[in-house]
Amino acid sequence: MAVTTKPSSLIAPYGERLVDLMATEEDRDDLKAYASQLPSLQLSERSVCDLELLATGAFSPLDRFMGSQDHQRVLDDMRLVNGQLFPIPITLPVDPDPGLQLDSDVALRNAKNELLAVMTVEDIYPWDMSEVAQKMCGTQDPRHPLVSEMYRWGKLNISGRLRVLRLPARYDFQTLRLTPAQTRARLDTFGHSNVVAFQTRNPLHRVHEELTKRAIQEVDGVLLLHPVVGLTKPGDVDHYTRVRTYKVLADNYYDGGRIVLSLLPLAMRMAGPREALWHAVIRRNYGANHLIVGRDHASPGVDSMGKPYYGPYDAQEIVEQFQNELGVRPVVFKELAYLPDEERYEEVTNIPAHAQVASLSGAQVREDYLNQGRKLPPWFTRPEAADILTEAYPPRHRQGVAIWFTGLSGAGKSTTTEVLTVLLMEHGRQVTVLDGDVVRTHLSKGLGFSREDRDINIRRIGYVAAEIVLQGGIVVCAAVSPYRATRNDVRNLVPKGHFVEIFVDTPLDVCETRDAKGMYAKARRGEITGFTGIDDPYEAPLNPEMTLDTVRHTSEENALRIVAELIRRGFVRGGDTPE
Helix, strand or coil: CCCECCCCCCCCCCCCCCCCCECCHHHHHHHHHHHCCCCEEECCHHHHHHHHHHHHCCCCCCCCCCCHHHHHHHHHHCECCCCCECCCCCCEEECCCCCCCCCCEEEEECCCCCEEEEEEEEEEEECCHHHHHHHHHCCCCCCCHHHHHHCCCCCEEEEEEEEECCCCCCCCCHHHCCCHHHHHHHHHCCCCCCEEEEEECCCCCHHHHHHHHHHHHHHCCEEEEEEECCCCCCCCCCHHHHHHHHHHHHHHHCCHHHEEECCECCCCCCCCHHHHHHHHHHHHHCCCCEEEECCCCCCCCECCCCCECCCCCHHHHHHHHCHHHHCCEEEECCCEEEECCCCEEEEHHHCCCCCCCECCCHHHHHHHHHHHCCCCCCCCCCHHHHHHHHHHCCCHHHCCEEEEEECCCCCCHHHHHHHHHHHHHHCCCCEEEEEHHHHHHCCCCCCCCCHHHHHHHHHHHHHHHHHHHHCCCEEEEECCCCCHHHHHHHHCCCCCCCEEEEEECCCHHHHHHCCCCCHHHHHHHCCCCCCECCCECCCCCCCCCEEECCCCCCHHHHHHHHHHHHHHHCCCCHHHCCC
16 A cells, blocks of 8 residues: 555644634534445544544544554654644554545444444555554553554555544433533633643542642642543553542532533543653643643553562653643642641651651552552542442452463364363352363454454454453363463453463473374475474563463362462462362
8 A cells, every 4th residue: 555645734732722622513414424435444442542532632632543644753852844842643553454545534433333434535644553662651561451453453554534423422411522622611600710631540539639639739720620430551441430539529528610511532641751742632621721640651560570560650740841831731740648646747758757657559450459458548549439439340250350371283272271160160169161272262363373363353353252251150161372562462351460371381392292183284284384392482471370280280280280370370269179
C-alpha cells in the first residue's frame, strides 16, 4: 500500500475552542445511508475511547487520529507539527487492506458493528512498534501492558477528516458522563476562577479525601473529581464499584459547592511522565487549571526484572516543566500519615519521630482486608465506601486465578495439569481446563501454525481464561505459547496477582524422547516446518511465578508444589491440604 501524507488541520489552543466533530442532525440520516455502502473498520475498545474524546474536544487541539507528520513529531518532541504541546500519539492502527485508499471514505464501527463515524482517509503510513514503545513508554519490555498490546495492533496507521454520527452508547452513570463543554459550563456556575482536577483510577480512601480537600483550600477553587472509566491498568477495581464510592463520598463528605464529579472515558497508556502531561492537556480542555500529580503517576509498576518503569517524581517534574505553556499547574501529592491519637492526617515530614502512626499499604488493603472479607478501618476508608468495596471482593479462596503452563511440546504440561485439576477439586475448587490441543479442536479450529495464527490461538485461550477468572473460577491453561510478548499480553487481561505463569522447563532432547505423536521426528526430517524448538523459537519466561523440573520430579510432585503455592497465595484453603 502506498504511503502518502496530507497535512492535518488542527484547532485553536487548549481551552480557546473545543473540537466538535459531531455531524449535524440534518446530516446524520444522509451519512448513515451513505455509510451503509462503505467498507467498514471495526474499532478496538481503545480506539472507541479515543474517538469519543476526539469527538467531544477532550483531545483539543487534535481533531483526528494523527497523521504521519504529527505522529513522528509527537514521538520525537511531544509536539504537533504546528508546535503545540501534545505528548501521546493518538493513532488508528489497521492491517493492510487493498480496500483502504487515499481520498476514500470508510465507516468506523464498534465491536457490536454499530456505526460511530465516517472517516475520509487522507494519510496511510507504517509505524515502528519498537520506536513507539521506547519513545512513548520509555521501554520495550513486553511486561508493560501497552507494549504487550502493541504486538496485536495493525501495522499501518490511517488518518483523515472525521464525521461522527454518534458517541458510543454508555448506559451507566449517565448523569455523570459530562463532555468537556458540559463540564466547563457546570464549573462556571460555581464562581471560582481556579479548578483543580484529580485524576484517579482507584477507590478514594481517607488520605485521598484529605489531599483533595487541602488542594481545594490551597488554590481556593473547585475540585474536578475526574476518574477514568475507560481502559485502565489491568487488574484495577472495576469502574462500577469505584464510581459508587466516588458518589457516596462526593455526596456526604465534600462541600457541594466545591466539587464536580465527572467521568472520563479515557483509554490510559500507563506511560508515566508523558501520560501525566497528557492528563494535564485533557484537564485543561475540561476547564481545570491545576492537576493533582502523585508519586508514580500513571505507572504500571515494575518491569520483567522487578524494577520500576519510571522514577517516583518524574511525572511531577514534567508537568511542572511545562506548566506555564500549558496553563495547568501541578498540585504535588505530599505523603500523609494518620495520627490515631489526634484522629487526623499530617504530612510525614511534620510528624515527630516518636509519634504513633497508622498506615496501610496497597498490598495490605488487598491481602489483609479485601481478600479476607474484612472491612477496611474507618480511619482509612469512610464506612460507606468500605461497604461498597467489601461487597465487590469475595474471600480470596473464592476468587479466580489463571494457572498458565508454558513449555515445549512434550514438556509435561498436560500430564501435570491432569493431576493438578484433581488435587484442586479435592480442595473444594472447581476447575476449568483449557488444553492447547483441545482448544485447537474446538475454539481455534481452522487456525494454522504461523506466528500470527499461534498468537490468535493463545489470545483466544487468554480471553476465555480472563472471563473465567473475573467470575471467580480457577482456570488451568496448558499450551506451548512460545512467544513471550503474547503471554504477557494474556497476563494483562487478568487482574494483577491472579495470573500464575508456570514454566515447564524440560530440555529439548527429553521432549523429543517423549514424542508420542512423532511431531519432532517429522520436523527433523523437514516434513513439517515452523515447529517450536526445531525451526521456530521458544521464548522462555524471564520471571515466571514457578519453574518445574519434570525430569527429576514426577507430575504428582510438581502438582503438589503448585497446590502449596496456591495455598500460600490464598486461592486454596490451607486446612484442606490432603495428607
